[in-house]
Amino acid sequence: MMSSPESCTEFFSSYEAREDAFRAAVNFKLARRYGGPAQFWDDFRAITSRVSAAPETGRIASITSNPRDCLAFASAEQVLSAAFMSCDKPFDTSLITEIASHYGLAEVLTQPVRTLSGGESVKLALAKTSVSLASSSKVVISSPFTWLSPANRYLLEEVIELGQRQDREISILALDGEHDLSAAADGPTGWSRIDVLPFSLRMSGVRIPLTLSLNPLDDAVPLAAVTDTDMNLESPCLITGENGQGKSLIARAAAGSLALRGNVSITRERAAESAETRAGLLFQDVQAQTLMRSFADLAAGKRGADRDAAVSVYNRLRDEYNASLNRAESSRWLQINEFDRREHSLLDVKAVLTAARLAAAPAALILDEPDWGLSRSSSIAFVASVIAVAHRMGIPVLLISHKPWWLPLVRSCLAVTRTASKAPGSEQDPVFTVSLQHGGQPC
Amino acid sequence: MLNWKFKALITWLLAVPAFTGFPLNVIPASVLPGIAYAWILYGAVVWTAIVLLLGRKIFKICLVIALAIAVPLIILGSLVSCIALTVTGWHADGSVEIVYHYAALLATMVVVIPLALSMVAVIPFYKLELHILQRTGGVTIIQKIALIFLRVFSHIFYFVIPTILEVIREEGVFPGRRRRGSAAGKSRASLSKRLKKMTQALIHIGVEAICSSIRFIPLWADEISMLPNRQKKNRMDEGSRTRTR
Numbered sequence: 001m002m003s004s005p006e007s008c009t010e011f012f013s014s015y016e017a018r019e020d021a022f023r024a025a026v027n028f029k030l031a032r033r034y035g036g037p038a039q040f041w042d043d044f045r046a047i048t049s050r051v052s053a054a055p056e057t058g059r060i061a062s063i064t065s066n067p068r069d070c071l072a073f074a075s076a077e078q079v080l081s082a083a084f085m086s087c088d089k090p091f092d093t094s095l096i097t098e099i100a101s102h103y104g105l106a107e108v109l110t111q112p113v114r115t116l117s118g119g120e121s122v123k124l125a126l127a128k129t130s131v132s133l134a135s136s137s138k139v140v141i142s143s144p145f146t147w148l149s150p151a152n153r154y155l156l157e158e159v160i161e162l163g164q165r166q167d168r169e170i171s172i173l174a175l176d177g178e179h180d181l182s183a184a185a186d187g188p189t190g191w192s193r194i195d196v197l198p199f200s201l202r203m204s205g206v207r208i209p210l211t212l213s214l215n216p217l218d219d220a221v222p223l224a225a226v227t228d229t230d231m232n233l234e235s236p237c238l239i240t241g242e243n244g245q246g247k248s249l250i251a252r253a254a255a256g257s258l259a260l261r262g263n264v265s266i267t268r269e270r271a272a273e274s275a276e277t278r279a280g281l282l283f284q285d286v287q288a289q290t291l292m293r294s295f296a297d298l299a300a301g302k303r304g305a306d307r308d309a310a311v312s313v314y315n316r317l318r319d320e321y322n323a324s325l326n327r328a329e330s331s332r333w334l335q336i337n338e339f340d341r342r343e344h345s346l347l348d349v350k351a352v353l354t355a356a357r358l359a360a361a362p363a364a365l366i367l368d369e370p371d372w373g374l375s376r377s378s379s380i381a382f383v384a385s386v387i388a389v390a391h392r393m394g395i396p397v398l399l400i401s402h403k404p405w406w407l408p409l410v411r412s413c414l415a416v417t418r419t420a421s422k423a424p425g426s427e428q429d430p431v432f433t434v435s436l437q438h439g440g441q442p443c
Numbered sequence: 444m445l446n447w448k449f450k451a452l453i454t455w456l457l458a459v460p461a462f463t464g465f466p467l468n469v470i471p472a473s474v475l476p477g478i479a480y481a482w483i484l485y486g487a488v489v490w491t492a493i494v495l496l497l498g499r500k501i502f503k504i505c506l507v508i509a510l511a512i513a514v515p516l517i518i519l520g521s522l523v524s525c526i527a528l529t530v531t532g533w534h535a536d537g538s539v540e541i542v543y544h545y546a547a548l549l550a551t552m553v554v555v556i557p558l559a560l561s562m563v564a565v566i567p568f569y570k571l572e573l574h575i576l577q578r579t580g581g582v583t584i585i586q587k588i589a590l591i592f593l594r595v596f597s598h599i600f601y602f603v604i605p606t607i608l609e610v611i612r613e614e615g616v617f618p619g620r621r622r623r624g625s626a627a628g629k630s631r632a633s634l635s636k637r638l639k640k641m642t643q644a645l646i647h648i649g650v651e652a653i654c655s656s657i658r659f660i661p662l663w664a665d666e667i668s669m670l671p672n673r674q675k676k677n678r679m680d681e682g683s684r685t686r687t688r
Contacts, residue, residue: 029661040658048661068602070666073576078572088671114602258612288651289610291647
């Protein structure tokens with residue numbers, strides 16, 4: 001009888017504990033970049049010193065907490081071909097096509113992994129694992145409930161069922177409450193009391209090169225288009241959609257972190273004419289956003305904004321957060337002057353980056369998958385505290401998530417959908433178009 | 444349509460004169476001291492070959508990269524030479540020599556750099572990788588090393604660098620990139636502070652780039668090492684099949 005994903009899951013209260021467990025499960029083949037440069041090099045030396053050690057018994061198939069990281073080849077076709085080859089199965093194009101179709105990857109089979117969306121990377125990692133099961137003794141998956149939308153959860157269940165049929169050990173490492181699909185209950189701070197903050201979002205003629213920022217030396221650069229949009233919205237606003245629809249693309253376009261053609265602007269109500277029209281963005285992978293800077297440097301603020309202002313915002317965020325949670329949980333949140341003296345947590349990193357952004361008075365603050373790396377309770381308290389502080393500063397907040405947790409909290413909702421172009425006629429034709437639809441009410 | 448092997452052969456053969464000097468050095472006539480007519484002709488042949496074999500788009504990219512490397516080098520180099528000449532005693536012959544030297548260097552770089560880049564660009568790494576992974580009989584150790592090299596290279600080029608650029612753009616890491624009119628843009632720090640901040644930012648970016656680039660190598664190496672080794676017997680079998688055909 002098939003067991004549910006939850007029954008194979010070990011839950012952890014913090015990102016740090018889960019990450020340590022994952023690294024142990026994959027025999028420490030992953031260095032902790034998050035721990036800072038010194039920790040990184042210690043880990044890397046330890047990994048390389050084990051190269052000459054005796055080979056491990058039994059192969060472990062793994063999916064990292066950012067599924068793209070575990071893909072060792074350049075395209076979906078190559079990843080699946082390698083998985084077949086590793087299992088000593090004869091290469092068969094029709095089998096690869098069949099698996100790709102099943103996981104919704106048929107259209108992107110030959111596309112480089114670098115151009116796949118987060119959702120497609122997730123599906124590819126699961127497809128690869130389903131093939132690798134034949135040659136693995138164990139499967140370890142890190143926080144799948146965070147990166148897999150509810151509609152695609154059946155793919156994870158299929159992989160688990162397949163593994164159990166083949167007597168493989170399945171181990172899922174997740175954060176507390178990560179799998180919970182129920183809407184978050186009103187917290188002590190009272191979500192119903194959160195003020196509504198009107199703002200408008202305008203996008204016109206937006207074309208985004210899918211290689212993110214660089215032109216490759218080979219083919220023409222594929223383009224994504226965003227349909228022209230002019231919407232009046234209310235904060236907190238939820239940008240939602242299935243895996244791979246382009247939610248993060250919209251966020252990065254609004255924050256000006258992508259090289260793009262066209263105009264994107266967010267206007268706050270009653271904002272001065274000279275006010276910033278770009279949003280501040282908290283990346284899903286906040287580790288990459290730190291650029292390994294010390295915490296003092298992170299708190300120094302964005303675009304030269306005052307460090308003291310960032311520290312003040314940070315302290316207000318901490319107070320709000322502490323009000324939402326009990327003392328045991330809130331004690332993890334560091335005082336700003338402790339940053340470089342104590343080991344910090346992912347929550348501290350998120351808080352400092354958020355404070356630095358808010359202190360720079362952006363047009364809006366976008367939190368891309370704010371639950372990534374946080375337990376459910378911690379994530380809800382963090383988002384509630386960010387909204388409370390940002391609204392007091394007159395800054396709208398947009399959440400990007402496919403989790404239903406936020407539904408009682410948000411005041412407007414944007415659904416993101418992606419449609420593939422049938423046959424791009426020239427290099428300038430987009431390969432797909434992302435559309436935003438205003439629901440008016442939380443969807 | 445020429446296949447990639449033929450294109451690669453032509454491109455690599457074109458590099459022989461640049462690296463050996465033959466037959467360019469045989470013809471002594473020069474436009475300027477250090478720039479032979481033969482070199483100009485050779486440059487024209489190289490540029491035409493790149494356009495015909497790899498297309499205009501790749502030629503443009505190669506040329507832009509060449510100019511991006513050559514121009515700052517020429518300007519800074521000639522500036523340093525002029526300062527040195529002024530310190531040791533300015534004379535007209537010396538300044539003419541500097542002009543000739545850097546003109547020759549520029550002429551060399553705008554030919555050699557696009558040629559070197561096209562020698563790499565002509566190889567269809569994607570197809571080669573796919574060919575390795577779809578053949579029967581396993582993978583040799585050299586092919587495994589090549590697979591890891593390609594994975595790390597593509598990770599750096601298409602993931603690490605774009606992610607860092609995204610952070611730089613979103614955050615305005617460099618002090619000079621502030622937006623006009625923004626609150627932060629109004630307060631202008633002193634030059635020394637800005638230089639210090641920029642140096643710090645470059646160090647952070649360097650550390651981040653190195654750590655991000657190598658972080659997943661053990662995980663990928665493990666995955667690639669799982670590919671079956673190509674046995675001598677398999678190679679002999681494939682060889683005999685080829686001969687039979």
